[in-house]
Amino acid sequence: MxxxxxxxxxxxxxxxxxxxxxxxxxxxxxxxxxxxxxxxxxxxxxxxxxxxxxxxxxxxxxxxxxxxxxxxxxxxxxxxxxxxxxxxxxxxxxxxxxxxxxxxxxxxxxxxxxxxxxxxxxxxxxxxxxxxxxxxxxxxxxxxxxxxxxxxxxxxxxxxxxxxxxxxxxxxxxxxxxxxxxxxxxxxxxxxxxxxxxxxxxxxxxxxxxxxxxxxxxxxxPAKPDDGAPAPSRWASLAHLFRGGEWIQTLLYWIASFGGLLLVYGVATWLPTLMRGEGYELGSALTFVVLFNLGGIVGMLIAGRAADRFGAPRISAIWFALTAVGVFLLSVRMPLALTFTVVFLTGVFLNSAQTMIYATVSIRSAPQSRATAVGWTSGMGRFGAVFGPWLGGQLLAANKGDWGFTAFALAGLSSMVFIGLAAWRGARRPAGDGAGRALIGAH
Structure with missing residues (x-):
């Protein structure tokens, strides 16, 4: 009714x-x-x-x-x-x-x-x-x-x-x-x-x-129908990710997620400080934070739609490549208006590139292990989130702050390569699940 x-x-x-x-x-x-x-x-x-x-x-x-x-x-x-x-x-x-x-x-x-x-x-x-x-x-x-x-x-x-x-x-x-x-x-x-x-x-x-x-x-x-089959345990679902040749694809997803969250949290922590090191005034450096996050909002709203049309793995790889270019360009002194534009576009691609890793994992994983696959991919990526802020601090302490953007750009390129390889290995599974449903928290 x-x-x-x-x-x-x-x-x-x-x-x-x-x-x-x-x-x-x-x-x-x-x-x-x-x-x-x-x-x-x-x-x-x-x-x-x-x-x-x-x-x-x-x-x-x-x-x-x-x-x-x-x-x-x-x-x-x-x-x-x-x-x-x-x-x-x-x-x-x-x-x-x-x-x-x-x-x-x-x-x-x-x-x-x-x-x-x-x-x-x-x-x-x-x-x-x-x-x-x-x-x-x-x-x-x-x-x-x-x-x-x-x-x-x-x-x-x-x-x-x-x-x-x-x-x-x-x-x-x-x-x-x-x-x-x-x-x-x-x-x-x-x-x-x-x-x-x-x-x-x-x-x-x-x-x-x-x-x-x-x-x-x-x-x-509505109550979910019970077909009488016991739900797989958490450890059984995890073991499924490593059966046969699946362990290679699983590790590729984990490494891609590590690089993605290293990039997200490294840039989030050090963007104002690194931009001041490039000679910008504090007010401009904080404006970069505003533009970066505005880009993140726009990216979150368009990423799922783009992935639904072109495929989450492809969008994830392209987004990481564009992120790497944008982050590297921030180490180059440009006119202020152009720098603002680059920061905004970097925010668009960076924040949703990691989301597309989760979308790819969700689409390519077997239904019985999908939740575990996404959860562990996110968990392994958290180690990159820990490493990113530490890496930026070590570079600044060694008076190599100008290398900070280069290091973060390399992390973006590595995630592009690893998510691309993982998607290529998993291409035997059709990507018809809809990437939008995997917008479950890139962070």
């Missing part, structure tokens, strides 16, 4: 509520993630906490290491306590951790704050993606997730303005105090965000699910 207009309107309002709350949470996630890179030029100029370039790289890696822990444990924790509680806890954690950074009296305490913030950041994004997927209108899942991902880059844009408007008159600590403000959002999230109906049903909490459905006047998700 088709839904009535009033029922459809209620479902739409509920989806809008969930997406809006998750979008704001991910906005704060992006602000907290990018704020360190935005204020880093100030911290280095002032020798805040006695920080040196190599230590700055280490501190940047602490947050990404925390994100690795958060991302790998989010699913297990959410299965135990629920997605809503985990989201609320993650927002509270990275907000309080920013307060620890603001009052830090040494590098050790500051590093602890960034690590704890990273755990919250890493746990929030996949949980928010799962939440909006549950409540997305039918046939609009990819669009909804793509919209959610724009919040992360909007947070990056906001971080540049916080650094520009707050740090100059009040100092770098004020920027981290701004990142404590999302604590005010925690009660709102706790009160108005509904728990996932799918989670409640999966945990056998049917009475709560029915009560929630009655409250919002929506239908419960």
């Amino acid at each position: 088709p839904s009535s207009p009033s029922s459809t309107a209620r479902v739409g309002r509920l989806a809008l509520l969930v997406v809006a709350l998750c979008w704001l949470a991910v906005l704060f996630d992006g602000l907290d993630m990018f704020i360190y890179g935005s204020v880093l030029p100030h911290m280095l100029a002032e020798r805040a906490l006695g920080i040196t370039p190599d230590q700055a790289g280490d501190l940047g890696s602490y947050a990404t290491f925390g994100m690795l822990i958060g991302a790998l444990t989010a699913g297990t924790v959410a299965d135990r306590i629920g997605r809503k509680k985990l989201m609320v806890g993650c927002v509270a954690l990275f907000s309080l951790a920013s307060g620890l950074c603001a009052i830090a009296n040494g590098i050790a305490v500051f590093g602890l704050g960034r690590t704890l913030a990273g755990i919250g950041l890493g746990g929030l994004l996949p949980t928010a993606i799962s939440m909006v997927s549950d409540y997305a209108p039918r046939g609009r899942g990819a669009l909804t997730i793509g919209l959610l991902m724009t919040a992360h880059h909007t947070g990056g844009i906001l971080s540049a303005y916080v650094a520009l408007w707050v740090v100059e008159p009040l100092g770098w600590r004020a920027a981290f105090w701004v990142c404590v403000a999302p604590l005010l959002f925690v009660p709102v999230l706790a009160k108005f965000l509904p728990e996932s109906l799918g989670f409640l049903l999966a945990k056998g909490r049917t009475e709560e699910a029915h009560a929630l459905a009655r409250r919002y006047a929506v239908e419960l998700p």
